[in-house]
Amino acid sequence: MPAPFRHSSLAVTLLMVLLPFSSVFGQTGTPPIPPFDDFMNGLLTKHKIPGGSLAVVKDGRLLMARGYGMADPANKLQAQPDSRYRIASLSKFITAVTVLHLVEQGKLTLDQKAFALLPDLTAPFGTQEDDRLSSITIANLLTHTGGWDDSSAGSGFDPMFASPTITAALGVSGPASSENTIRYMRGQKLDFDPGLYYRYSNFGYNVLGRIIERVTGMSYEQYVRTQVLAPMGIAGTRIGNSLASGRLPGEVAYSPNGITDNVFPEDADQQVPWPYGGWCVECQDAHGGWVTTVIDYARFMTAVEGRRGSSFLTPDSIAAMTARPGARDWDNASAWYGFGIMVRPVTGGQNWWHSGSTDGTTTYQIRSSNGFNWIVFLNWRPATNDGINAIQNEIDSGLWNASSKVTSWPDVDYFATSYPDVDPAQAAAQPFISARDGVLNSATLDRGVVSGSWGLIRGSNLAPGTRGWTPEDISRNRMPTSLDGVSVLVNGEPAYLFSVSPAEIAFQAPQDLPSGWLPVEVKINDVSTGMVLAHITRNAPGLFTYQENGVTYASASQDDGSELTDGGATPGQVISLFATGLEPTRAGIVASMAQQAQMPVVTIGGINAKVRTTALVGPGVFVITAVVPDMPSGDQAIVLTSNGVDSPFGVFLKVASSQSGN
Structure with missing residues (x-):
């Protein structure tokens, strides 16, 4: 300790106050609740997990939020309570809540035929659409009863991780877009009659994402961020980027299980670690694309049913969300899959839970009937399916066991002090570019922007108003690189602007850009949208x-x-x-x-x-x-x-x- 603080009562007082918030033995965040600390430390040690974060909530109050181990071992960055993680299939509950929000507004119904809302996404030429596809409802998609079986007992084919197959079949460049995946699947046979069985399907939630876009006229990310998350006081949750060059501020590094072929064309690395190009995160937005913190996911969970105040969803919506579906699997079951969550009736209410898993990511959330929410995110995943199931069971039992050992819960709420809600108006006003195809060729409205060609940037709050350039904006025969304080950077180079508006910017790409997936960023009076990755290529007619x-x-x-x-x-x-x-x-x-x-x-x-x-x-x-x-x-x-x-x-x-x- 520095000399001025030796034997100082002030120093002792400061240490007593600050020590619980400092990094001790690889832990950071709020003061610990020992049984939960023991559980997380034991989990990381046993499985040699680089890092993780945990949030503990009771009756809507954040009692503990802590980081454990390393968020980025290569750069010696410790995991924080507000580290960002890909949350994989915990994204599905965000989509389910969004669908119910639209049902409450009269923009959708649960028995509405899903594919009738996507008439433009037709089956590929030369294929035959399964007649049963027309009977699939919104509720079927929410409950994984749409007719697709991704398991080895069924087709064994998950189209959301089959970009090479789909792009080859359609003759398009990779990675397969969300829309092209739907086109491809419209030409495939269903595995069973819709509604008959429960079979987990990432693809069904991809379809829901595109339906949300059709009925709102906004990108999936734009609608969810501004109309669902912002009213809950959540501002930092967004769709992630696939490649390592697109890691978000505060996002952890994901521990890979080997390398694989890169699904992104013209990227410099043809073989990549699985989490960084083995699949397209942006294309999986509605079923597995969100990146957030344990704190904000806990904030989301408690807001859905009003454990922290007013409920985002009505009681009728929550009842529909948790009702037993009609699939045969659930006839005599003690638990079932509702809308984006597993549901188990217990004395005094219901328990909800869900897991998330992609290479480099394990996530888990539990909502208990007696007022608790527990959220665990890890930057690691076991290499085998048996290992994945085992770690999920271990997290589930470990959280319940830790809770049973707590004899006195702290009388605090770190939602009110250390991690307050963002003002909803400010959250809704945040500028951002849509991560999924937010930068497009202005003629094709598809990926592929060429140096000197015209592109479109789509997002939210991209400009204070709408206008194009005028003769007064031209200097020395050069188009402007800024309009009303709005500028665009492509790979760090200023782009030339034709027009700006809150939802869209028309720009000319800088010349002499290298080919590849390059960062694009919009600045509004020096406020950044953050970056997304855009496909820059030499030919995109x-x-x-x-x-x-x-x-x-x-x-x-x-x-x-x-x-x-x-x-x-x-x-x-x-x-x-x-x-x-x-x-x-x-x-x-x-x-x-x-x-x-x-x-x-x-x-x-x-x-x-x-x-x-x-x-x-x-x-x-x-x-x-x-x-x-x-x-x-x-x-x-x-x-x-x-x-x-x-x-x-x-x-x-x-x-x-x-x-x-x-």
Whole structure:
């Protein structure tokens, strides 16, 4: 101890006050409740677990929150009570609560047919949709009774971890998006009639995530963060990033069980530790993508049913959430799977619990009938299924056993002192980019942004208002890199801005970016959204389009710039098409001479069109002139191919006249 504090009563007092909050033997946080400390220390020691965190709540009061061991052993960072962890399948309860919130608002019903809400996500060409798919309800998805069996007794196929299979089948780049996974599965047979059995299905909750997006008009993450978590006083919970370069502030390092092939194209590392590219965390948002702290998850659990005040859900919703489903598995069972949680009736009420598990992550939560909530997160997972089941059972029994040994519970509430709620208005106003496909090619609305091409950033509170650049924003023939205090950084380089709004930013990517998954960040008057990872590539051709009667058409004109006739283009006619992402270009220059570019392949109705010219005519915009081949009238699919990369399917060109001789 430094000399000025020797024999000082002040020093003794300070140590008595501060020691419980300091790091002692690898523990951090609030004062311990010894049986729970013993349990966590024993668990980490027995299994050689790097680190973990624990929250203990009674009657809505946070009695203890502590970190144990190392959050990041390589960098010698200790686990904290507010360390962030991937929570894996504990995400499902967040999705279930969100669905019930929408039911309460009249935007969904539990007996509503799920796939009728996703008419655009159709089965792949050449596959047959199972007729039973149309009978699957929202309740079936919530209770894992939709008809899919991921276990070895069923198909043994979990599509949420099968990106290579799905991308190969659909001919798309990886990782398989949430939507493409649904398209693929619509072409697969169900394993059983919906409602008949309980079979755990990550995929069913992926479908729920997309339904939430359809009925709210917001991304899943955006709706949950602003309309569910923010009213609970939760601001730091978000969808995680897959790659190590995307670790969030305060997020732990995950201990891997070996290496595997990287599902992310053009990433520098083709073999990666399982937790960092073995699957797509962002694509699993609704069933396993959330990253949070034990404290905020405890805050969420207590808010759902009002253990800390008003209940987020109504009593009717909670009754529906915990009711015994009709699946045969639960006919005479003492416990069952409700909506996102296991439920067991006991004297005086119900116990709820759920586990979460992906490589590098083990999570567990218990809500007891007598007022307790216990939350455990670990940055480690056993390597075998038997080991996973054993550690979950050990955590469950260990928490109950620790509770039984406590003779006197502390009269404190660290929710009110050390870890208070964030003001709901402030939480809802936090700026963020949606982690799942929040940075897209502005033409294709798909992944893949090329240096000098146009991209879109989607999220919430991205700008104070809506406006595009004006002549006053141009300096020395350069587009602005800031509008109303809003700026965008791609791999640390400023991007050029076309327009900003609270929900969307149109930007031109900086030139000379390397290919790969690079960080993108928005700053609003120096307040950061935090970063997400975006796919930057050398070729991502996309036609600018418009919608008419539910069909996506390529924007096209006559070669002199005048509009096409109402009927569309005619065979033999030269038309101009407008595109971005054909190849890397310079960025930020407002006006310059047209520059010739490499000609793409253009196919219309499956027939190669003769391409006459391709030129860069403005910032990130190419004009392609091509001759329409001889073909029947009607909507004809149009595709660009640049260096072997195709533009997305589903874009059409109106052709006005019939093929000659018809």
